[in-house]
Amino acid sequence: MNPALWISKTGVQAQDAKLQAIANNLANVNTVGFKRDRVVFEDMFYQVEKQPGAQQDDATTSPTGVQLGNGTRLVGTQKIFTTGSLQTTGQSMDVAIVGNGFLQVQLANGDAAYTRAGQLQVNQDGRLVTAQGQPLVPEITVPATATALTIAENGMVSATVAGATQPTELGQLTLVNFINPAGLLALGDNLYQETTASGAPTEGNPGEDGLGKLKQGALEGSNVQVVEEMVDMIAAQRTYEMNTKVLSAADNMMQYLAQAVR
Amino acid sequence: MDALIYTIMSGAERGLRAQQVHANNLANLETGGFRADLELATSQAVPGYGYDTRHMSQLSANAMSGREGAVRETGNDLDVAIDGNGMLAVQWQDGEAYTRAGHLVVDADGTLTVNGRAVMGDGGPISLPAYTRVSIAQDGTISVQQPGQLELQEVDRLKLVRADAPNLTKNEAGLTVARDGNTLAADDTVTVRAGYLEGSNVSAVEEMVATMSLNRDFEIQMRLYKSADSMADAGNRLIRE
Numbered sequence: 009m010n011p012a013l014w015i016s017k018t019g020v021q022a023q024d025a026k027l028q029a030i031a032n033n034l035a036n037v038n039t040v041g042f043k044r045d046r047v048v049f050e051d052m053f054y055q056v057e058k059q060p061g062a063q064q065d066d067a068t069t070s071p072t073g074v075q076l077g078n079g080t081r082l083v084g085t086q087k088i089f090t091t092g093s094l095q096t097t098g099q100s101m102d103v104a105i106v107g108n109g110f111l112q113v114q115l116a117n118g119d120a121a122y123t124r125a126g127q128l129q130v131n132q133d134g135r136l137v138t139a140q141g142q143p144l145v146p147e148i149t150v151p152a153t154a155t156a157l158t159i160a161e162n163g164m165v166s167a168t169v170a171g172a173t174q175p176t177e178l179g180q181l182t183l184v185n186f187i188n189p190a191g192l193l194a195l196g197d198n199l200y201q202e203t204t205a206s207g208a209p210t211e212g213n214p215g216e217d218g219l220g221k222l223k224q225g226a227l228e229g230s231n232v233q234v235v236e237e238m239v240d241m242i243a244a245q246r247t248y249e250m251n252t253k254v255l256s257a258a259d260n261m262m263q264y265l266a267q268a269v270r
Numbered sequence: 271m272d273a274l275i276y277t278i279m280s281g282a283e284r285g286l287r288a289q290q291v292h293a294n295n296l297a298n299l300e301t302g303g304f305r306a307d308l309e310l311a312t313s314q315a316v317p318g319y320g321y322d323t324r325h326m327s328q329l330s331a332n333a334m335s336g337r338e339g340a341v342r343e344t345g346n347d348l349d350v351a352i353d354g355n356g357m358l359a360v361q362w363q364d365g366e367a368y369t370r371a372g373h374l375v376v377d378a379d380g381t382l383t384v385n386g387r388a389v390m391g392d393g394g395p396i397s398l399p400a401y402t403r404v405s406i407a408q409d410g411t412i413s414v415q416q417p418g419q420l421e422l423q424e425v426d427r428l429k430l431v432r433a434d435a436p437n438l439t440k441n442e443a444g445l446t447v448a449r450d451g452n453t454l455a456a457d458d459t460v461t462v463r464a465g466y467l468e469g470s471n472v473s474a475v476e477e478m479v480a481t482m483s484l485n486r487d488f489e490i491q492m493r494l495y496k497s498a499d500s501m502a503d504a505g506n507r508l509i510r511e
Contacts (some may be wrong), residue, residue, distance in 0.1 A: 019297030077294030218402025
């Protein structure tokens with residue numbers, strides 16, 4: 009069959025995938041700590057049908073050759089770790105990471121996961137957990153009688169317990185960073201998991217070793233730029249359309265051929 | 271049978287295959303740093319006595335467009351757009367090949383890659399130490415701020431080369447290589463812009479027009495098929511009657 013059909017198919021498929029990523033980005037425009045995905049394409053391998061410089065006869069060589077491409081390919085999606093806009097919420101349990109780093113949480117199965125969404129809460133045992141209920145690592149327990157919880161820039165969590173005049177230190181929050189955060193596996197629920205591509209996590213106190221500081225009473229918004237996504241969407245839609253036009257042109261050609269031989 | 275039908279065949283064949291080139295260009299309309307393939311039909315005389323008027327059409331398609339693609343801002347420190355006709359060098363088999371795709375990614379070992387291929391620096395693939403901030407200067411110098419340090423430190427420099435489109439061709443992986451197969455030397459005059467990415471240089475309008483015109487061209491070839499057929503048929507009838 010006409011190879012142009014298959015090539016256009018790769019184009020249509022690629023734009024389909026891109027639209028899916030755009031839709032997901034736009035759906036998460038208000039998700040705290042969300043990092044947008046970028047779809048990366050690559051041209052597929054080429055069929056080299058005739059090498060330039062091939063011998064035509066004893067004396068002459070062909071000045072040009074024939075190389076036919078095979079379409080486009082989705083290489084991967086890349087999480088873009090630019091900082092989202094900071095929103096001041098005034099809630100004492102909200103923390104934003106200003107700079108690099110992730111908070112560590114423990115999943116139900118005991119695995120470690122990482123997040124930048126800092127809407128912290130206290131569960132029934134008094135442990136600090138994320139909005140989804142996963143406990144933070146290192147473990148910090150807030151006593152039931154605590155008032156005025158403070159989370160310092162360096163991660164020190166303290167609270168004033170009823171009856172005491174001095175605040176009590178409850179624990180130290182640590183952050184981790186990766187050499188290639190874009191290689192982290194997005195699990196959903198604002199969580200990321202370590203992969204071989206991301207490298208091993210390096211742990212440290214906030215504000216040290218290049219890790220960001222914690223800001224209490226603020227949240228990091230999504231880093232999705234609505235206008236950019238819209239422009240991307242228009243481009244994806246039109247590219248899709250143009251690829252289907254080639255598809256129908258290729259189909260037409262096959263039709264002319266079929267009619268000619270009838 | 272009259273050889274007309276073979277001449278038509280070469281034209282129709284060229285139409286089908288040229289369509290493949292344009293389909294590939296359009297499929298890569300959103301591929302970062304993609305260079306459009308150019309397709310050209312040449313005529314080839316049929317050798318032999320009595321064939322003076324017979325010219326077959328032949329497709330040649332191994333040139334690429336040197337036009338610059340649209341550049342857009344991404345704000346990502348590791349995205350680079352290359353000005354003019356410069357290119358990045360990446361590792362390919364034993365040697366190197368070139369690309370204008372500038373979405374650089376650091377892998378788990380700290381190696382700088384683009385589409386999974388190591389990016390070449392002054393002396394081989396570039397490897398970055400653990401860093402908190404990275405910046406790529408206009409001349410391709412990569413500096414990083416290592417954890418616990420205040421100043422940016424120079425690590426390596428992107429190998430940037432320059433060559434004109436007519437001297438370049440694509441290899442089977444879609445990477446650009448020199449037509450003569452030689453390695454290109456680093457060129458100091460090539461500049462890059464960090465935080466920007468270049469899109470594909472495919473012109474959608476041109477490709478669409480080419481697709482439509484090939485479509486009609488093919489239709490005409492098919493009409494000629496029919497005429498050749500009816501001419502042969504008329505000849506056959508002459509004998510029968």
